[in-house]
Amino acid sequence: MTPLLEIERLCAGYGAITVLRDVSLSVAAGQVAALLGANGAGKTTLLRAVSGMIPSTGAIRMEQHLLSGLPTEAIAQRGVAHVPEGRGTFAHLSVDENLQLGAWLRRDRAGIARDRERMFQHFPRLKERLRQQAGTLSGGEQQMLAIARALMSRPRLLLLDEPSFGLAPILVDELFVALARIRSEEQVAMLLVEQNAHAALEFSDHAYLLEAGELATHGSAQALRGDARVQRAYLGK
């Protein structure tokens, strides 16, 4: 399978501080890749580098097109949708306006309307709260809104930064059920950063483990479930 997203020897950081060193990974079309690692390992930094939010060296390619060096909005145009850390909802705008913004790059009215309906099927609670200010939604609802917004652009690649963060376990289950449904219906590839290694490995096809900014290991999700290093990263064994 030719990879949809290919990252080669990525180095990125903040100012004088280098966080990622020579990280390489790839995500195939329609596949889910999980990015695991302890706090501070560089997972969020990697997603930010892919989105062009921070400068980086090394190559980031989406189906042979070079993403590195492009501004964030151009990368979004190429079909990358990023649900950032903290959700990034437009807090003072309504749920409806948030969804409209998700589809900002698209001009096909009918298609957008159809996709909105599909979002409501994935996340019925959003339909109830359509006119409500996004900032007043609960954490779980904001997460759903953030994902729905990202999907409204019909992306080919979805970057998810810790979607389960701050959610109660029952909501986390709900979330991953929704993600599974999205995965089968939307045919979108995902790069999933998760603290909740268990849920992430259940859900993904392939997984990468970051340790202190470097790639420690990778393999199929099944293989990594038993990997001692993964267990150490999350359980301190």
Add this chain to the structure above:
Amino acid sequence: MSTDIFLHQLFAGLTAGAIYASLAVALVMVWRSTHHLNFAQGEMAMFSTYVALALIEAGLGYWSAFAATLGLSFLASVAIERLIVAPVARSQPLATVIVFVALLAIFHSLASWLFTPVLREFPSPFPAGTLPGFPYLSGHAAGVVALTLLELAAVWLFFRFTRLGLAMRAVAQNPVSSRLVGIPAARMLALGWGLAGALGACAGMMIAPIIYLDPNMMAGVLLYGFAATLLGGIANPWGAAAGGLIVGLLDSLVGAWLIGPELKLSFALTLIVAVLLVRPAGLFARAQRSRV
């Protein structure tokens, strides 16, 4: 206090209100698109008006000069945003306030230096004299009121119903997320400034026939315009209009009978501040709730 005099003062206040509202529209435009309040807007508007006068004196017809001035103001404002404001805005919010102070100083001083600081007459496109059968409002004042209402409606519709307006609001609130959905944030900021500059130029050209053109023309107007904007709730053009009207009427009626010209400004501002204490986000603002 005869009814006649009262009505004169009332409509003078209405006219003044329209003046403040027209500048307030430009302020609302800048605010909604950038979340900064450009208080150099008044001086830029004054400068634009001088440019318009120069074009008219060079032989251009009124409406040609009007259109050309709007265009030039748009372009100049875009350039200022890209070259001067944006590089500084990245560092910290208060620095942009100082940028506005600098712009205010530069435009005011340049106007005094390039165009002699003598009161100049500025032509009005509306019929001279008072309206037939209605001696309290001049043709020009009625024109200003009508035009201001038109601008307000346009700005409101723009932000509420257009794709571009939504994008600009998004950029002002959350530039990072805006870029993630594909909006070219930098261009939106520049566009917001450009539109505000054009709106300001329009305000200047409407105001000049009434209070005569000189480099200090906008100083008082800006303060009241600023106050009007905040009074009405800064995000809402209609609120700004209402604010402008209230301020105009306050200025006219209170100034004439209660306080006298020396304390007029202080009184008006104090009253506005008192209102803000009761309604901290302005009279017509929607409450914005925030979570930690």
Add this chain to the structure above:
Amino acid sequence: MTGKSRPGTFRQILIAGALALALAAPWLVSDYRLFQLTQVCVLAIAMLGLNLLTGWCGQISLGHGAFFALGAYLSAWFMQQAGIPDWLTLPGCAALCFTAGWLFGLPAARLEGLYLALASFALAVAVPQLCKHPVLSAWTGGSNGLVLNAVEAPALWPLSAEHWTYALALCTLLAAMGLTHRLVRGQLGLAMRALRDHPTAASTIGINSARLKAQIFGVSAMFAGIAGALSAITVRYVGPDSFDMFLSISLLVGIVVGGLASIPGSVAGALFVQFVPHTAEQISREAAWAIYGACLLIALWVAPGGLAGLVRRMGDSRGARTTG
């Protein structure tokens, strides 16, 4: 650690050098320059006050000229009507201005950002107008203001007028810097920064923001009032036109250009605000403010974190880099 000591040493040398120059100034420069330096001290004190409120606490004020004026008029009145020696007026002015600031800060605490800016600006606009008003002119001297007798140094120290006022201003500045340093390093400083950076969260950990804001307003106004009093003492004239809105704006300009939340920044800002407009006027009288505006833009472009930050970065770059 060698890495850390080099930037620190650079800064210590710089501070020692500045202090030495400041102390030696009366013998190094002309009387007029010394007068200007005295005004720099005065402005720096006011800017320290504003910096406490705006830089460390995040509350923008466009009205500190009003407290400055209050301090000036109070001091002038004390000196003229009550015959109190100049330096003795300072404590009284400090206490009264603290109270005024606190009283303003209590209701003003309800306002945020722009709205607070407008409210404080209203104050700045109102004060000169009130000073001119017939009702108060018996106290303020109306439009003409109050003219004071010439400076007299206390009998104990045979100093010239300029030396005495400079010494007074410099000592007060050093005291103000010390006080600021203590305030921001302590509990109050933590609370202020919490209020500035995370206002919603701050309330959840028990910080009574309204009371804190009122307190900081009080302290900030006190500094501005002391500065105003010193201004009256050194200039020997107070009039409404000396305290117009440009003063308030200049104070804000000074702290941003000099460096927010920075003690040396306040001094840098005072130097900028005192000397740059003057120099601009000498370059071109008609376009003076345009040049001033251009200088502001250049300063912001070159030193976005303030002039003090620029100097600090120059010092840091000489020392070893610390990596994260």
